Amino acid sequence: MKFTIKHESRGRMRVHMEQYRMTYEQADTLLYVIHNHRNVTFVKVYDRTADAVIEYVGDREQIIELLRHFHYESANVPQTVIKTSGRELNNSYQEKLIGSVVWHYSKKLLLPLPIRIALTIGRSVKYIGIGLKCLLQRKIEVPVLDATAITVSLVTKDFSTASSIMFLLGIGELLEEWTHKKSVDDLARSMSLNVSKVWLRTPENQEILVESSKIEKGDKVVVHMGNVIPFDGEVLDGDAMVNQASLTGESVPVQRTVGNTVFAGTVVEEGEITIRVKEVEGNNRFDQIVTMIEESEKLKSELEGKAEHYADKLVPWTLGATGLTYLLTRNVTKAMSILMVDFCCALKLAMPISVLSAIREASLYNVTVKGGKFLEAVAEADTIVFDKTGTLTKAHPTVVDVVNFNDEYSSDDMLRVAACLEEHFPHSMAKAVVDAASKKGLSHEEMHTKVEYIVAHGIATSINGKRTVIGSYHFVFEDEKCVVPAGKEPLFESLPLYYSHLYLAIEGKLSAVICIEDPLRDEAAAVVTSLKKAGISKVVMMTGDSERTASVIAKKVGVDEYYAEVLPEDKAAFVEREKDKGRKVIMIGDGINDSPALSAANVGIAISDGAEIAREIADITVGSDDLYQIVTLKYISNALMKRIKSNYRKIVGFNSGLIALGVAGVLPPTTTALLHNGSTILISVNSMKNLLE
Template identity: 70%
Template sequence: MKFKIKHEIRGRIRIHMEQKRMTHEQADILLFYLQNIDGVFRADVYDRTADATIHYKGNRETIIEGLRRFRYEEVEVPNGLLETSGRAMNAEYQEKLVDKILFHYGRKFLLPYPISAAYTTIMSAKYIWKGIKTLMERKLEVPVLDATAIGVSILRSDFDTAGSVMFLLGIGELLEEWTHKKSVDDLARTMSLNVGKVWLKTEDQAVLVPSSKIKAGDQVVVHMGNVIPFDGEVVDGEAMINQASLTGESVPVRRTIGNYVYAGTVVEEGEVTINVKAVGGSSRYEKIAAMIEDSEKLKSGLESRAEHLADKLVPYSLGGTALTWLLTRNTTKALSILMVDFSCALKLAMPISVLSAIREAGMYKITVKGGKYLEAVAEADTIVFDKTGTLTKAKPTVAKVVSFNEMNEDELLRIAACLEEHFPHSMAKAVVSAAKAKHLDHEEMHSKVEYIVAHGISTQIEGKKAVIGSYHFVFEDEKVIIPDGKKEQFDNLPEEYSHLYMAIEGKLAAVICIEDPLREEAAEVIKELREAGLSKIVMMTGDSERTAKAIAKRVGVDEYYAEVLPEDKASFCDKEKAAGRKVIMIGDGINDSPALSAANVGIAISDGAELAREIADITVGADNLRELVTLKKISNGLIKRISHNYHTIVGFNAGLIALGVCGVIMPTTSALLHNTSTLLIGLKSMQNLLDE
């Protein structure tokens, strides 16, 4: 498609698409396309001007060539992305904000005073009634204070002050509603669009297909550790389903033939085949959005305390007003207190600060499921890393296959891939990718696969028992033996690789050597995390002592633990919490899920197991561990902002009250300064923390 470059500096291009008008849908398609060009780490599309800005690293020509190839109709976007993008909602709130400002000042300057006064009186009824209802519920909270301030102004015929107070309250409510809705939508969208391919059951086997190809009536097989992609009825199998993402329940529920299951829930144990009933891309989004709205997940402890403090200050504001009038008999001075309250600013600035921080984290591919988790990251002093797929690269590769029977390496790799492709783990993905690269296609040759968490896989191939997994599982649990004459070959396996063992009929058939390279940034990230306030950095892995020791030394962790089981990781987190420490756990596999739940904050890598992502409180991108440092900085910055807002609000409004009681400023001026400061603090709280 035709475009022109409007402005360019190194690493950033601003372009204009050669079209008369860009719809919201076209803007979302272009944004999705730009974000998936190699080298692009951030993109923004402006539908009103048909412009886009692209921030990139690497080769400029790759970006330009990608733009030349762009066609709206050729881009395949995930189900639900266009319907839930939020672009239309943002445009709606922008228009509401502009309309509100234009109407207020237009009415003030263009309408005759009597008509304007009558309109203000009518509009005040809403606020006054809300205050009366709060009193009827035997509560002295913010609506009572707002109603009193507006009502007294109306009684004194001070319609300008009443109108200004209502205008600024309305602006604040609109900004809070907008920010809240956008943050909830961003979070729900990120949580709902993570199912790429599914296992479609045909007459004789299961085939991996894009989820977009599934229609109502199809049968889909969902293995252990995977998200159920669609609403449907179980027609085969039995499983324990984790429904926390929809219901908030942490205890999994049993589902068997005839039971209904929902998109977005996760198979913790077992395997089910479901008959798909609904494939709408937005169904899961809507359920998650509703769940977030109804939950307290978005509220941090500081935010909740600020809101409670705001309500607790109302009686003192009302009492101060009455006392000032009794002592001075001066209505003007008494109203100076009534026109200034701490609660309005506290209730507006705190949630906006938290929700803006969640939005900012999203800009760096960090999905935060609630403000309390940002607070917990800021308070954390201990961080626990899983090794494989976390400190090491998310995409390990097969270095070599060592045969221990008469079968050749390609045939052994083909069998291993047939088993491993059913389960989401970085080691399994490495085996499947290696087979695919060699074009080692296969049909399902095994019976039902059993997955043993943190150990391996057991199945039957042509009536023969086959297992694949860790040393502990294969040799100690399954009592596999090394074939005669192969002991020396086994003892001389290359030590620089991680080993995956496969056995058939109780005899070792192959050792797959996995190259699991350390992330280049790992050591530097750990250093920066320590500088950011984390005093204890730990690595835990199911890998061998030899491999764990080498990695721990290179990255610079304080402690490391090798050959650990999932329950060991969770127990460690519990032990640290019992000692009074705040713990962050970072992992990517099914075996990390218990520890992710046990920690104060669980962080999952985005391309890891779906179960880990669902259970985790925060998800970070797999591209670079530096996002952890970004997350820590945003969290620390949020706590500083909330503290700064609190002291600013209390100090400024206390000063206004003092000036009003002393007769230095009029109530109208107090109200104007108070509400203007509230609005400015709210707008300031919407700014990015990392830009300060």
């Protein structure tokens, strides 16, 4: 495609595509294609001017070639990207806002007074009607106050004040609606599906891992325990308990078996199912999440709810004060000064905007927050519990050795068997085994029967008619009663204790021990220190690993307490005990075994590349690259609570001053109304700013 370089500096260029103006779809298509180039670090596309700003690393010519060969028609862009981009939403609200301001001031200059009066009276019908409807429902809330102020202005023939009140109310409504919709859409996009690979069942009844983009309507897809269901479909085989909280809000999983319908985005908590795919694109997933968020009370923090409740409670007092002032002074102007100024609008507008803006800001740091009340809970939290593996330690553990106890097979054979079992389940240790086999070029076609996953213990199956298990010491030796082969005891005793161990046993005998190095994250100790400075008084580490491994990690990180060889129910029980003591608890984990504790905590935080079920159950998800995101989340939450309290003080203080000046006769009603509404918008706009500068 033809384009012109308008400006260029090292690692950055601004280009103009040779067309008059882009459609929203074209702009999003260009953005997607450029953004997905490996050398591009930032890109912004301006649809109105057909420009794009690109920041990149490496060879400039690669970017030039990308643009030169770009064509809208041939670009392969998922429809969900176009549907959920938010570009059209932002542009439409920008145009509405500019249009409202231009129309309000231009009509004052261009239209004669009688027409302006008629327009003001006509527009007032909407607000008066809403106020009357509120009264008919036996409620005296903010719409009643707005309607009364407008009505009194009209009765006293102060049409300019009535027009200004409605203009400022309209701008406030527009800003609130825009911020709300944008924040909800940003949140919904971050919660939308991102399943890159799925298990396809072939006509030969084998399971193969394929790109989700290659799945077609009618294909059979296998969903294992702990995984997200990637497409809408019908269950053909199996039985599972499915968590549908993301779509229905139900906290209790529902059973799904042959003949039942399942939906994209829900999670298999227990069991395994094979589904026939009904819909491939899953475009309705985004709309379903938006609806769920908008209807959910999760978006409201306790402080936000109190502010709105307090705002409504103040309305009768404001009306009463207006009437009393008139009775005492017989001065309509002074009474109107109170009516024109109230605390309600600002409280009901600024608080939700503050919360939604904080959720949006968190997303900039790769942190997904599912509701305002969770930010408040993070701010109040004094205890944080870390799972060790994949959380305090790096998300990519590696296999350092395979100790063979089976004379009939080689170490590579044992690694091949282990990878064949582990590839079905989402856990960092399982990934380490699969990656190790891949690096050695060990193919591991399906050689087993149905795989059974026992949470926090291990995996069991049958290979060539022989029961094969892999997992923890407790599972292999205590639950399965496996034994070390005769004569191999010295080898077993000499296993290095500073590594994590996966035990593989066949027919009741230990066949191999896979030694896995799970190095500590470089930033782990600094993050713990930073969290304590941010207000966390107790940091705990819990792991299913051995006492010796856990003690080494705990000492390096600097946690206050640690617990080793714990089961999922132990983690959840600990969280409940801490809550019973009156502590506010954050739980951070990444695996299926962390799910009970994530649910039990005041706030559950999941690592993004962990098990899907952990992300589904968690209230907040953070990226896997850097634990400092948790510290950032804490600071955003602390700053949000400070902003809400600061807004409250500003609103009460400023408006109380306006009322006093109005009653004293220093300021006329038109001025107090203008200052009141102006301050409401200024506080609301200020609430849109980032909390961390």
